[in-house]
Amino acid sequence: MDLRVLGGAPADPFLSAADVFETEFSIEYPVFVTVRDDPDSRTWAAHYEDHHVLNISRQAATSAMAREFALHELSHMARNEERHVSHYQSTEEAVFLALAGRTVERRKLAHCYQIANHCKDIYADDLTLAVAPADKLVQFLESQLAASLIDRPQTTTNPEYRLVTPGSDPDITAVNAAFALALVERHDLISDDHRLYDLAHAAADDAPNISLETFKEHFRTLADDPSKSEYRRTLVDVVRRYVVGPSVAAD
Structure with a gap:
């Protein structure tokens, strides 16, 4: 190289x-x-x-x-050169199809792109984890999720005056937690009693509108070599579920 x-x-x-x-x-x-x-x-x-x-x-x-970050990005490069569909499907197209006719706030739209990037990261890390130990990656996922939970918005206990302070968005933090669990389960990296599960469930508790299990399964079960149409449908579904919820996404 x-x-x-x-x-x-x-x-x-x-x-x-x-x-x-x-x-x-x-x-x-x-x-x-x-x-x-x-x-x-x-x-x-x-x-x-x-x-x-x-x-x-x-x-x-x-x-x-540094080495782990570099390995991850080299994996993206390899996926790009092999023309894997995850690295060539237009995110803009998938988001447009998922949200056509709907008004979406800018914050949620930015999250949609982050979620689509998680799908690309799954495919990149399928390569990364084939060549490198997972210990540092698991520690990194754990520390990032813990930091997001510490930084989560706080609310007052007075029901007449609920003040939300700035911090990590609970909804996307829950999706990030689902991604972390999906990656470690896809490669069987941790035991059932690992702290990452406690952190993920804490994130889910803060985001009642987000199904941790649903998003985890979306990421965990991504097909190894989907067709272009299959992958587009997957992105459309996961974006729609995030923005409009499971009942509308299923329509």
Whole structure:
């Protein structure tokens, strides 16, 4: 694999990720790692006609999770090169089909794209977990969910004056919890008494309109190699369930 690190970050985690990834999979096009100074910049892969770019913040690039982040993004690149439907189906098209004729607030719309990205992440991590131990990933999922629960909005106990403070949105936190459980169950990574289940159920308690089990099954049972129409229907269904609920989604 032709991988080059730009921006002055340590190259070792990325070169190590490339070596591990190549034990099972390959990436044809060159990979450029671009390190960004913005600590809030998420890690993501961009795909071009003749190369890929792994974008990562300097904070993430120098963290204990740097190799795992890189492996995840290399998996996205491999899925892109194999033209897996999850990485070519238009999210905009699926969201439009799911929500046609409905008015949706901007916050919920942003969540729809996050949910669609979870589906792509499932397929990427199917590759990641085939080449790397899962311990750090499980710890990361646990810490992220715990942080979201700590940051959840708080309400007063006075029923006449319910003040909601800013924080993580309970609905999308519950969906994120469902994604975490789906990923670990899909690959049989944890036992039934793992703390992640307690955190996920706490998230579900905060979001009574979200079925943790329904979304978990959506993510967990994604077919390995769906057709374009099958995958489009899956995205449409999961987006519609989030926005309008199960009764309308089933229509």
